[in-house]
Amino acid sequence: MKQLNHLVIKQLSFSRNERLLFDNLDFNFERGKITAILGPSGIGKTTLLKLIGGQLPVDSGEILFNDQAIHNCSEKVRYQARKKMGMLFQSGALFNELSVFENVAFPLREHFKLDESLLSTLVLMKLEAVGLRGAKDLKPSELSGGMARRVALARAIALDPELIMYDEPFTGQDPISMNVLLKLVKELNKTLGLTSIIVSHDVNEVLSIADNVYVLADKRIIAKGSVDEIFKQTDNALLQQFLLGKSEGPVPFHFKAPRFCDDLEKANR
Numbered sequence: 001m002k003q004l005n006h007l008v009i010k011q012l013s014f015s016r017n018e019r020l021l022f023d024n025l026d027f028n029f030e031r032g033k034i035t036a037i038l039g040p041s042g043i044g045k046t047t048l049l050k051l052i053g054g055q056l057p058v059d060s061g062e063i064l065f066n067d068q069a070i071h072n073c074s075e076k077v078r079y080q081a082r083k084k085m086g087m088l089f090q091s092g093a094l095f096n097e098l099s100v101f102e103n104v105a106f107p108l109r110e111h112f113k114l115d116e117s118l119l120s121t122l123v124l125m126k127l128e129a130v131g132l133r134g135a136k137d138l139k140p141s142e143l144s145g146g147m148a149r150r151v152a153l154a155r156a157i158a159l160d161p162e163l164i165m166y167d168e169p170f171t172g173q174d175p176i177s178m179n180v181l182l183k184l185v186k187e188l189n190k191t192l193g194l195t196s197i198i199v200s201h202d203v204n205e206v207l208s209i210a211d212n213v214y215v216l217a218d219k220r221i222i223a224k225g226s227v228d229e230i231f232k233q234t235d236n237a238l239l240q241q242f243l244l245g246k247s248e249g250p251v252p253f254h255f256k257a258p259r260f261c262d263d264l265e266k267a268n269r
C-alpha cells in the first residue's frame with residue numbers, strides 16, 4: 001500500500017560554509033499534494049531542494065522517498081529515485097540551440113532508446129499539457145519568459161516524475177503569465193497525480209494553490225500545516241511578519257554585526 005507521506009525528512013541538519021542552515025528539522029510531504037516552502041531570502045530553501053534531489057549530501061538526518069532512504073544509498077538507488085523526481089529551477093535554462101521540441105525530447109533521449117514516432121508522441125503530449133504544442137519548432141530565443149518556463153515545465157515532466165520540485169517558478173512573470181503558471185502547476189499536480197514542492201517568494205500566489213505549508217526562519221520551522229491553519233496562527237509574530245511582509249518585527253533588519261562604534265574605531269585606526 002502506498003504511504004500517505006511520499007517524502008519524509010527526519011532530523012535534518014545541514015551547514016554551509018560553517019553556517020548552520022537547518023537544525024534538526026522534520027518535514028512530511030504528502031502524496032498528491034502541493035506543499036509550499038516559504039521563508040526569507042538566504043534561509044536555505046533552494047538548499048533543501050538540492051538535499052532532496054541528492055545534489056548535496058546531508059550532514060545528519062534522513063531523507064526517505066517512498067519509504068526508502070535516499071540520503072545514504074548506493075548510486076544506483078539514488079539514480080532510480082532521481083528519475084522519479086522532476087525539477088524546475090528558476091535558472092533551469094533551456095538549451096538555446098535546440099528547438100522547443102528537442103528541449104523536451106532531451107531527457108527522453110538521454111534515458112530511453114525510443115523509436116522516433118513514440119518519442120514524438122510523448123513530446124507532443126507534454127507540450128500539449130503546457131499548452132505549447134504549437135510552439136514546438138520555435139527556438140527558446142523566440143519565446144516569452146512565461147512560455148520558456150512552461151517549456152521547462154514540459155521538460156521537467158518528460159520522464160513522468162512522481163514528485164516535482166519548483167524553485168521560484170513565478171519570478172519575473174507578469175500577472176497573466178503568473179496566473180497561467182499557477183493554474184498549470186495546480187492542474188498538472190491533479191491530472192498527473194504528482195506530489196509538488198514549491199519554493200517561492202510570491203507568498204499569496206503560492207498559497208492560493210498550495211495544500212500544505214512550511215515556513216522556515218532562523219534554522220528552524222516556524223510554522224507548518226494546511227494553508228488555513230497557517231493563517232489562523234495570529235499569535236505567531238515571526239510568521240505574521242513574514243506573511244504580511246512587514247519591515248518591523250522579530251526578523252531583524254540588520255545582519256549580525258559587531259558594535260557600530262567598534263567598526264568605526266577600527267576603520268579610523
Ligand SMILES: Nc1ncnc2c1ncn2[C@@H]1O[C@H](COP(=O)(O)OP(=O)(O)OP(=O)(O)O)[C@@H](O)[C@H]1O
Pocket residue numbers: 016017021039040041042043044045046047048
Ligand atoms: N554554492 C554555494 N556554496 C556555499 N554557500 C552557498 C552556496 N549556495 C548558497 N549558499 C549559501 O547557503 C545559504 C542558503 O542559500 P539558499 O539559496 O538555499 O537560500 P534561499 O532560502 O533559497 O534563498 P533565496 O530565497 O534568496 O533564493 C545562503 O547563505 C547562501 O549564501
